[in-house]
Amino acid sequence: MKKKKGKKKKKKTLLGRGEAIMSGSTVIFYLLAAITLVSALLAVTTRMIFRAAIYLLFALIGIAGIYFWLQYEFIAAVQIIVYVGGIVVLIIFSIFLTQQAGEQLPKQKLGRQLFAALASFCGLALVMLQLAQHAFVETGNKAIEPTVANIGTQMLGVEEGGYSLPFEVVSMLLLAALIGCIVIALKSKPETE
Amino acid sequence: MIEPGLYHMLFISTTLFFIGVYGFFTRRNLVTMLMSVELILNSVNLNFIAFNKYLWYDNE
Amino acid sequence: MFEEIGTTTEGDLIINVGPQHPATHGVLHLVITLNGETIKKVEPHLGYIHRSIEKMCESLTYRQFIYVTSRMDYLSAHINNHACALTVEKGMQIEVPERAQVIRVIMDELTRIASHELWWGAMAMDIGAFTPFFHAFREREKINEIMEETCGARLTMNYYVPGGLMAELHPDFQKKVKEFIVLFKRKIDEYDELVTGNIIFINRMKGVGILSKEDAISYGCSGPAARGSGVNCDIRKLYPYAVYDKVQFDEILETGCDSLARYMIRIREMKQSIRIIEQLIDNIPEGDFQAKTKAVLKLPKGEFYTRVETARGELGVYIMSEGATTPYRIKFRSPGFSNLSALDHMARGSKLGDLVAMMGTLDLVIPDIDR
Amino acid sequence: MPGLPLSWRGNEGEVMWSLTNISSAIHDWLNQTFNPTWVMVIEMVIAGIAVIGLFAVLGLVLVLMERRVAAWMQIRLGPNRVGPFGLMQSLADTLKLLVKEGMTPDGADKFLFNLAPFIAMMVAMLLMAPIAFAKGFQLWDMNIGVLYVTAISSIMVISILMAGWASNNKYSLMGAMRSGAQIVSYELSAGLSILTIVVLTGSLNITDIINAQADGWWIFKGHIPVIISFVIFIIAVTAETNRAPFDLAEAESELTAGFHTEYSGMKFALFFLAEYINVFIVCAIGATLFLGGWMPFHIGNWEAFNHVMDYIPSSVWFFGKTFFLIFVIMWFRWTFPRLRIDQLLTLEWKYLLPISMFNLLLVTALAILGWHF
Numbered sequence: 001m002k003k004k005k006g007k008k009k010k011k012k013t014l015l016g017r018g019e020a021i022m023s024g025s026t027v028i029f030y031l032l033a034a035i036t037l038v039s040a041l042l043a044v045t046t047r048m049i050f051r052a053a054i055y056l057l058f059a060l061i062g063i064a065g066i067y068f069w070l071q072y073e074f075i076a077a078v079q080i081i082v083y084v085g086g087i088v089v090l091i092i093f094s095i096f097l098t099q100q101a102g103e104q105l106p107k108q109k110l111g112r113q114l115f116a117a118l119a120s121f122c123g124l125a126l127v128m129l130q131l132a133q134h135a136f137v138e139t140g141n142k143a144i145e146p147t148v149a150n151i152g153t154q155m156l157g158v159e160e161g162g163y164s165l166p167f168e169v170v171s172m173l174l175l176a177a178l179i180g181c182i183v184i185a186l187k188s189k190p191e192t193e
Numbered sequence: 194m195i196e197p198g199l200y201h202m203l204f205i206s207t208t209l210f211f212i213g214v215y216g217f218f219t220r221r222n223l224v225t226m227l228m229s230v231e232l233i234l235n236s237v238n239l240n241f242i243a244f245n246k247y248l249w250y251d252n253e
Numbered sequence: 254m255f256e257e258i259g260t261t262t263e264g265d266l267i268i269n270v271g272p273q274h275p276a277t278h279g280v281l282h283l284v285i286t287l288n289g290e291t292i293k294k295v296e297p298h299l300g301y302i303h304r305s306i307e308k309m310c311e312s313l314t315y316r317q318f319i320y321v322t323s324r325m326d327y328l329s330a331h332i333n334n335h336a337c338a339l340t341v342e343k344g345m346q347i348e349v350p351e352r353a354q355v356i357r358v359i360m361d362e363l364t365r366i367a368s369h370e371l372w373w374g375a376m377a378m379d380i381g382a383f384t385p386f387f388h389a390f391r392e393r394e395k396i397n398e399i400m401e402e403t404c405g406a407r408l409t410m411n412y413y414v415p416g417g418l419m420a421e422l423h424p425d426f427q428k429k430v431k432e433f434i435v436l437f438k439r440k441i442d443e444y445d446e447l448v449t450g451n452i453i454f455i456n457r458m459k460g461v462g463i464l465s466k467e468d469a470i471s472y473g474c475s476g477p478a479a480r481g482s483g484v485n486c487d488i489r490k491l492y493p494y495a496v497y498d499k500v501q502f503d504e505i506l507e508t509g510c511d512s513l514a515r516y517m518i519r520i521r522e523m524k525q526s527i528r529i530i531e532q533l534i535d536n537i538p539e540g541d542f543q544a545k546t547k548a549v550l551k552l553p554k555g556e557f558y559t560r561v562e563t564a565r566g567e568l569g570v571y572i573m574s575e576g577a578t579t580p581y582r583i584k585f586r587s588p589g590f591s592n593l594s595a596l597d598h599m600a601r602g603s604k605l606g607d608l609v610a611m612m613g614t615l616d617l618v619i620p621d622i623d624r
Numbered sequence: 625m626p627g628l629p630l631s632w633r634g635n636e637g638e639v640m641w642s643l644t645n646i647s648s649a650i651h652d653w654l655n656q657t658f659n660p661t662w663v664m665v666i667e668m669v670i671a672g673i674a675v676i677g678l679f680a681v682l683g684l685v686l687v688l689m690e691r692r693v694a695a696w697m698q699i700r701l702g703p704n705r706v707g708p709f710g711l712m713q714s715l716a717d718t719l720k721l722l723v724k725e726g727m728t729p730d731g732a733d734k735f736l737f738n739l740a741p742f743i744a745m746m747v748a749m750l751l752m753a754p755i756a757f758a759k760g761f762q763l764w765d766m767n768i769g770v771l772y773v774t775a776i777s778s779i780m781v782i783s784i785l786m787a788g789w790a791s792n793n794k795y796s797l798m799g800a801m802r803s804g805a806q807i808v809s810y811e812l813s814a815g816l817s818i819l820t821i822v823v824l825t826g827s828l829n830i831t832d833i834i835n836a837q838a839d840g841w842w843i844f845k846g847h848i849p850v851i852i853s854f855v856i857f858i859i860a861v862t863a864e865t866n867r868a869p870f871d872l873a874e875a876e877s878e879l880t881a882g883f884h885t886e887y888s889g890m891k892f893a894l895f896f897l898a899e900y901i902n903v904f905i906v907c908a909i910g911a912t913l914f915l916g917g918w919m920p921f922h923i924g925n926w927e928a929f930n931h932v933m934d935y936i937p938s939s940v941w942f943f944g945k946t947f948f949l950i951f952v953i954m955w956f957r958w959t960f961p962r963l964r965i966d967q968l969l970t971l972e973w974k975y976l977l978p979i980s981m982f983n984l985l986l987v988t989a990l991a992i993l994g995w996h997f
Contacts, residue, residue: 089804
């Protein structure tokens with residue numbers, strides 16, 4: 001009951017400009033955002049590759065937390081299953097198997113770092129400028145609420161917006177390509193006897 | 194503190210995206226580059242979710 | 254000799270199993286080269302528990318040195334003592350009374366059962382089953398009690414002397430042994446139910462640690478480890494000593510060449526040991542338990558060699574005498590050392606988890622290897 | 625709640641005491657006294673304290689239970705000196721671990737080394753949220769309860785990988801690698817067997833799943849396919865919680881102690897506790913999905929019988945079932961030898977996964993055709 005009221009109130013404001021309120025939910029959001037961004041930043045800057053993977057994990061969990069905060073629980077759970085249970089484990093395994101996990105990565109050239117930082121910052125500034133100038137309007141289309149039942153119907157349905165599952169199955173092609181890449185990469189390894 | 198809304202989400206997602214871009218440019222290691230790509234992908238996901246959440250017509 | 258501990262140039266991992274490790278049951282140090290989980294090489298490093306027993310024996314008299322050998326393969330203490338006593342008796346040409354010989358065989362077979370019981374429990378523990386250990390110790394305790402009453406010790410016995418036994422049997426001995434036989438016959442089926450029939454156990458054992466007949470011979474393996482590969486090597490049958498030629502028992506042979514075969518050998522050997530004890534326990538002849546010997550034993554100048562079948566395999570005792578009261582040189586041919594040497598051959602190409610199963614079925618007692 | 629047989633709903637006065645009444649009494653009193661925001665904060669604090677308390681109690685009880693069960697199977701007595709019947713033994717152990725020095729090995733990644741046990745602990749705590757301990761007694765009755773459990777429990781593997789790598793010990797690393805391969809594999813068949821119940825119920829919500837079992841537990845209603853998936857579930861969660869015969873991650877005869885070789889003191893205790901809490905949670909989930917959670921033993925339309933069963937408090941039913949499953953898992957541990965790593969993966973990928981996939985199809989057919997009771 002309580003939650004629904006809050007949801008309705010939130011939905012009306014795209015950006016609650018001006019009114020400085022300090023509800024628990026707001027604090028949690030800022031906390032999650034901070035965790036996500038700081039971990040992401042650490043993930044790309046740390047020179048220890050295993051730690052980078054762990055920071056990435058925290059960033060992904062932070063994003064899952066934001067999904068939870070948005071009350072999109074199903075997507076949050078899927079985010080955790082796919083990214084944390086799948087991709088991060090995959091990355092950690094690939095680190096274990098291919099890298100000298102304990103060693104630090106070589107220090108990057110300052111020029112490259114500067115260039116990358118500048119490029120990213122410019123891009124960020126540009127996009128933020130665009131966002132600030134653009135006024136988003138609510139669409140008249142009713143979006144699908146991402147509940148389990150809805151998503152299931154979308155996946156297997158044959159009406160408008162259906163056929164999601166066949167589309168997702170096509171992504172197996174990508175997986176096949178990925179595995180093919182690995183196989184080819186393994187073969188090209190020079191065989192020294 | 195301002196109550197979070199669409200712009201907050203977009204800010205997070207944009208920042209994540211460019212953090213990923215920064216990582217992708219600086220890193221010369223395939224695994225770390227993959228990690229950066231993951232960040233970029235996640236920022237896009239967050240965008241989708243945010244638009245779904247805030248930009249649909251409320252007929253309640 | 255020592256490779257750098259760490260990673261090899263091919264990216265293989267080198268790990269140290271031991272000197273303190275749960276799987277080695279003692280201070281054995283195995284340097285294992287691993288490729289992932291697959292073993293590429295096993296390099297045993299010995300000597301952590303070397304006590305120079307052979308050298309110590311040279312300064313002890315022929316009566317004394319026997320008891321040091323209880324500390325070699327401490328699970329076959331009686332059998333070790335038997336081998337030494339036999340060598341001295343051979344040198345001195347002492348005729349051991351029939352009664353002593355029969356009691357020695359009973360004691361030896363009880364020791365063998367106790368040793369196999371401990372092996373059974375420890376091996377099950379190695380491959381991850383904890384409970385068998387306690388079940389095995391329940392029955393082993395009974396043997397220990399019997400030993401304690403007669404020999405005064407539970408593990409490292411001093412009961413055999415050149416020419417017979419040190420003391421008379423405990424009055425309850427026969428009764429208790431008979432009770433034990435009844436109990437054990439029931440329990441050994443329980444063992445089979447608990448471990449032998451388990452599908453996980455069979456999968457862990459079958460086809461693991463293959464040691465072909467030729468390899469077993471060329472590595473000098475003996476005892477259950479060799480008989481699991483179909484090598485006829487039971488000293489009790491080949492070169493009978495004491496009263497082994499007068500009792501009925503089978504030499505157990507398996508042709509599986511793998512860990513399961515070695516496991517089955519020991520399980521079936523326990524049943525044979527019971528069979529031997531059953532035949533003898535009611536037929537202990539009356540008479541002296543000790544032959545009349547001189548107070549000071551002096552072996553004539555020469556070399557003497559005897560071998561017996563311990564729970565682990567062939568134990569050879571070599572004594573070189575210069576005619577003094579102490580041996581000039583003593584050498585033991587211990588079964589564990591030769592059996593361990595086959596480990597590298599068996600382990601190559603198998604998984605790390607298999608190594609403990611192999612070591613379990615080789616039944617290594619580290620003091621026996623290091624002496 | 626619509627669609628439920630009357631026999632289940634019962635009257636308020638029927639149950640002599642229930643956790644629901646206590647919790648709603650507290651809730652009402654707080655609502656009268658404070659404003660809603662503070663009520664939420666206070667309730668969160670209460671829930672947090674309750675979870676931590678439950679953690680401690682469960683840890684102590686389960687450790688003692690494990691030791692007594694082990695002793696019983698191994699014809700020994702087990703701990704019986706500290707306190708009456710040795711009840712205080714695990715408390716004494718905890719005290720010992722608390723005052724023990726928590727060492728960090730040289731060359732370890734200190735940050736990750738110290739972080740790993742806390743991640744393990746946090747995961748175990750998070751998993752408590754959707755479990756229904758009694759009728760209406762649940763921390764967070766979320767829409768996606770079962771999926772949430774599956775999702776959060778997949779973080780567990782990260783803490784093991786982290787601990788194994790950060791220890792700077794090859795045994796730990798190998799244990800972590802084994803555990804990673806194992807947990808990731810067995811998650812699949814655990815997930816698929818959970819899915820069979822989701823298919824039958826048509827909901828991921830734990831309350832819905834329990835309510836669907838008001839006229840009989842799924843293990844009885846669902847014929848052989850559900851029994852198959854129950855067996856697969858038990859096997860898979862035993863593997864997921866790194867318990868024997870799947871305890872390859874800490875196979876003590878091969879890897880000394882696997883991923884927690886280097887841990888000592890309180891950090892070890894956290895791993896230890898997390899393992900037992902995970903066992904509790906997976907058993908609770910198993911009890912909820914297959915054995916009806918807090919739902920008393922009901923048979924179809926036997927009103928009188930169901931009525932009698934309702935007199936036993938729902939929390940007793942829940943804990944009874946959960947502890948029965950925990951006992952089964954302990955029984956496994958003290959009976960079976962350990963599998964080898966390749967056999968472990970073969971079991972999953974060659975047998976359990978195809979069987980559970982086929983089984984899922986079977987259950988789907990069952991659900992569509994309505995062949996279950």
